[in-house]
Amino acid sequence: MANHDDASEKQDETRTGTTEPRKKASFALPVIKGLANTLAHVLRREPNTIHYPEEKRTPYPGYRGEHRLKRDELGREKCTACFLCATACPAFCIEIVAEEAPWDDREKRPRIFNIDMMRCIYCGMCEEACPCDAIELTPIYNIPSRTRGEKIYDKEKLLSL
Amino acid sequence: MARGDTPMTRWLLNGQEVENPTGMTIMEAAREHGVDIPDFCYHPGLSIAGNCRICMVESNRSPKPIIACSERIADGLEIKTDSDVAVEARNSVMEFQLINHPLDCPVCDKSGECILQDHSYTHGPDRSRFVEDKNIRHTKELGPTISIWGNRCIVCTRCVRFCDEISGTGELCVVERGDRAVVDVFPGIPIDNAMAGNTVDICPVGALISEDFKFEARVWNMDRRDSVCGGCARGCNIEVETLDGYVKRLLPRENLEVNDWWMCDHGRYGWRHLYSENRLTTARTANQELEDDSATSTLADFVSRAKKVAFLIDPFLTCEELSLIHGLSSSIPDSIVGGWLPPKGTAEQFPSGFTISSAKHPNRRGAEKIFGSKVFGKDGKDLLKALDSRKVSTLIAFCGGPAEEGPGSSWSEAIRKARKRIVFSVMDGDWLKGASLVVPATAPLEKEGTWINEDGRLQRARSCWKPGDEPFCPELVRLQQVQMACEIRTRCLSAAGVFRELAENIKAFSQHSHSDLGDGGLPLSRRRARVDSKGGTR
Numbered sequence: 001m002a003n004h005d006d007a008s009e010k011q012d013e014t015r016t017g018t019t020e021p022r023k024k025a026s027f028a029l030p031v032i033k034g035l036a037n038t039l040a041h042v043l044r045r046e047p048n049t050i051h052y053p054e055e056k057r058t059p060y061p062g063y064r065g066e067h068r069l070k071r072d073e074l075g076r077e078k079c080t081a082c083f084l085c086a087t088a089c090p091a092f093c094i095e096i097v098a099e100e101a102p103w104d105d106r107e108k109r110p111r112i113f114n115i116d117m118m119r120c121i122y123c124g125m126c127e128e129a130c131p132c133d134a135i136e137l138t139p140i141y142n143i144p145s146r147t148r149g150e151k152i153y154d155k156e157k158l159l160s161l
Numbered sequence: 162m163a164r165g166d167t168p169m170t171r172w173l174l175n176g177q178e179v180e181n182p183t184g185m186t187i188m189e190a191a192r193e194h195g196v197d198i199p200d201f202c203y204h205p206g207l208s209i210a211g212n213c214r215i216c217m218v219e220s221n222r223s224p225k226p227i228i229a230c231s232e233r234i235a236d237g238l239e240i241k242t243d244s245d246v247a248v249e250a251r252n253s254v255m256e257f258q259l260i261n262h263p264l265d266c267p268v269c270d271k272s273g274e275c276i277l278q279d280h281s282y283t284h285g286p287d288r289s290r291f292v293e294d295k296n297i298r299h300t301k302e303l304g305p306t307i308s309i310w311g312n313r314c315i316v317c318t319r320c321v322r323f324c325d326e327i328s329g330t331g332e333l334c335v336v337e338r339g340d341r342a343v344v345d346v347f348p349g350i351p352i353d354n355a356m357a358g359n360t361v362d363i364c365p366v367g368a369l370i371s372e373d374f375k376f377e378a379r380v381w382n383m384d385r386r387d388s389v390c391g392g393c394a395r396g397c398n399i400e401v402e403t404l405d406g407y408v409k410r411l412l413p414r415e416n417l418e419v420n421d422w423w424m425c426d427h428g429r430y431g432w433r434h435l436y437s438e439n440r441l442t443t444a445r446t447a448n449q450e451l452e453d454d455s456a457t458s459t460l461a462d463f464v465s466r467a468k469k470v471a472f473l474i475d476p477f478l479t480c481e482e483l484s485l486i487h488g489l490s491s492s493i494p495d496s497i498v499g500g501w502l503p504p505k506g507t508a509e510q511f512p513s514g515f516t517i518s519s520a521k522h523p524n525r526r527g528a529e530k531i532f533g534s535k536v537f538g539k540d541g542k543d544l545l546k547a548l549d550s551r552k553v554s555t556l557i558a559f560c561g562g563p564a565e566e567g568p569g570s571s572w573s574e575a576i577r578k579a580r581k582r583i584v585f586s587v588m589d590g591d592w593l594k595g596a597s598l599v600v601p602a603t604a605p606l607e608k609e610g611t612w613i614n615e616d617g618r619l620q621r622a623r624s625c626w627k628p629g630d631e632p633f634c635p636e637l638v639r640l641q642q643v644q645m646a647c648e649i650r651t652r653c654l655s656a657a658g659v660f661r662e663l664a665e666n667i668k669a670f671s672q673h674s675h676s677d678l679g680d681g682g683l684p685l686s687r688r689r690a691r692v693d694s695k696g697g698t699r
Contacts, residue, residue, distance in 0.1 A: 082267030083379045098376040108268045108376050131267050 059139040064122045066140045067115055068161035077159055078134035081110040085126035085135055093119035094126060113155040118148055173239040187229035187240055188216055196242055199251065199280045201365045202317035203230040206422045208326055213317050215280060217250040218242045226250045255285030261296045261340055263312045271367030273380040277315065298343040304352035306372050307361060311343040314368035320344060320360035327423065329512035330354040355509055355517060358429045362412055373430055374410045383409055387680055389612055389622040391477060391605020392428035394520035396614030398681065399424055401606055406627040408432050408606060416681045419618065425517045432606055434563040434588065441589040441601045442632055453634050456600055461646030463583055463598060467555035470496040471544055476522035477561030479610025479622065481656050483531045484663035485640035492649045499544025500528055500537040501568040518615055523605060526613035530669045548575035555581045561602055565590040585636060603635045609656040610637065613685055619673060620682030
């Protein structure tokens with residue numbers, strides 16, 4: 001809009017003499033369309049709600065639920081404790097302490113890997129930052145707990161998910 | 162730009178006519194004008210090797226690009242650092258350096274402070290054309306504290322030159338040739354000299370790794386504070402790196418007046434006692450543990466009611482703490498002050514001129530300036546005698562050293578003879594048994610204040626603690642609170658404030674202030690030119 005051509009606008013004004021009032025918009029048709037939509041939902045047979053604890057909704061692909069740590073083909077954790085997830089995390093909810101890995105092909109692994117799920121904002125930045133594809137957000141969304149302590153997931157818990 | 166009688170050379174840098182002292186290398190001269198030329202093998206403290214080739218620039222005197230680290234400026238020389246030729250040359254060198262370099266930045270301890278990473282980001286191509294297999298080179302221990310991860314080595318030979326020129330020990334060498342070249346030690350001769358840790362600092366990549374710091378922390382997560390090493394009377398300028406308030410490693414900081422770019426391994430690894438099991442962190446009386454606040458009030462109680470008080474100071478205390486002790490001792494009539502010194506260690510001198518002092522404490526000179534030059538000599542002996550003859554009823558002793566046995570056998574015996582004894586100690590030990598009050602003391606690295614090194618240089622040490630997150634009240638504050646309880650002080654000041662008082666009271670310090678000292682400190686006798694013009698010199 002900033003680059004609007006002033007010269008041509010002036011020309012238009014001189015041609016028509018005055019600026020015409022805008023046409024009155026008709027809202028009738030959209031309103032009818034909307035009401036028809038509502039009516040269609042009212043008359044539809046199956047309900048939109050589900051009986052939650054018995055029935056479970058399948059999340060859409062890409063849904064960001066609880067984290068898990070992946071294992072490689074030998075069953076070892078893929079994580080190399082590079083701290084990139086903790087660095088990327090905007091909520092500072094990942095705590096890692098590294099140790100030397102006992103395997104020949106890997107130098108480093110996490111001794112402690114804690115995620116504070118109460119603090120996590122489920123943004124998925126950790127998953128994106130991971131160079132080893134070791135952490136991912138699962139579609140698990142029913143995540144209540146009785147205590148706050150339970151929501152700090154340690155390495156074993158994250159690997160078992 | 163004229164600098165006295167130094168002959169100057171006029172030359173062209175990126176089309177601009179500039180002037181530098183004759184004989185300077187292009188790289189140093191360009192850096193003086195704010196033009197940064199990348200380097201790997203160049204280090205201001207080492208000889209010029211010119212083997213990494215990353216500093217190539219275009220010159221009017223040569224058909225090919227030349228290396229800026231070894232070529233010197235000359236009249237009429239025209240250097241371009243960002244022409245197509247120079248950029249292309251740097252780009253190619255980066256691609257070449259990265260041919261055999263593994264992509265293990267995520268597990269490499271150097272990542273985040275790696276020169277190869279930085280230069281790859283700034284000067285390198287974004288992809289490699291290399292399709293063959295990378296070379297595998299050895300990963301092994303070179304010495305008790307240092308390992309080499311050969312795959313990461315770019316053979317800049319900084320470490321080899323360091324061992325030849327600075328430590329003079331020559332343990333390291335380059336073995337093999339071409340793309341298999343890698344740094345190694347001679348069989349059976351590990352690298353274990355007292356300056357070995359510096360090779361890890363100067364390694365531009367993560368090839369040399371300190372076993373002490375391996376996998377401890379990622380460097381970008383750590384907090385850094387400029388401080389001074391308290392390991393010996395040399396007072397090397399250091400950077401203290403902490404994670405969540407805990408020291409993770411010490412690095413040397415450049416100060417050409419004191420330690421150049423280096424520090425010794427005794428200082429570098431000499432902080433583990435801060436977190437040992439025997440570290441004293443809570444105050445206690447003879448029969449119960451005390452909260453931090455009640456320790457201070459108990460202490461104030463002792464001091465205000467005491468008669469025949471003696472103060473036993475140590476050379477680990479900062480000038481500020483000593484000034485507060487001086488204030489207390491002069492407010493109590495008939496008080497005596499003596500000092501104890503830790504046993505002498507071994508002194509070491511290296512070919513580069515770097516020295517490790519035999520005096521394993523940071524501030525003997527400061528204590529002598531404040532309490533007189535005899536405080537560790539005759540005054541100390543007098544205090545020992547007074548203790549032996551049970552003339553001292555209340556003793557306030559300080560022990561800031563890392564030794565668990567306190568000030569040593571003769572003192573420990575004598576201290577027991579004081580009727581009431583109040584001990585500030587870093588470490589817990591048997592010698593503290595039966596003390597009326599034991600107060601946790603700050604160790605070097607935890608103190609905020611100034612020390613005077615053996616050359617009489619006043620330098621600022623800063624605490625590694627997070628402000629507001631101190632595990633216990635430091636002496637600097639506690640002594641002021643005691644002074645307030647004794648009504649010889651109205652308010653609690655920062656270290657800089659206490660130093661101001663010290664400068665008012667004691668002539669030797671009168672020309673200095675904390676802000677004046679800057680990062681590198683100043684000789685006690687001299688002050689900055691800025692202050693000179695105002696008030697004249699002594």
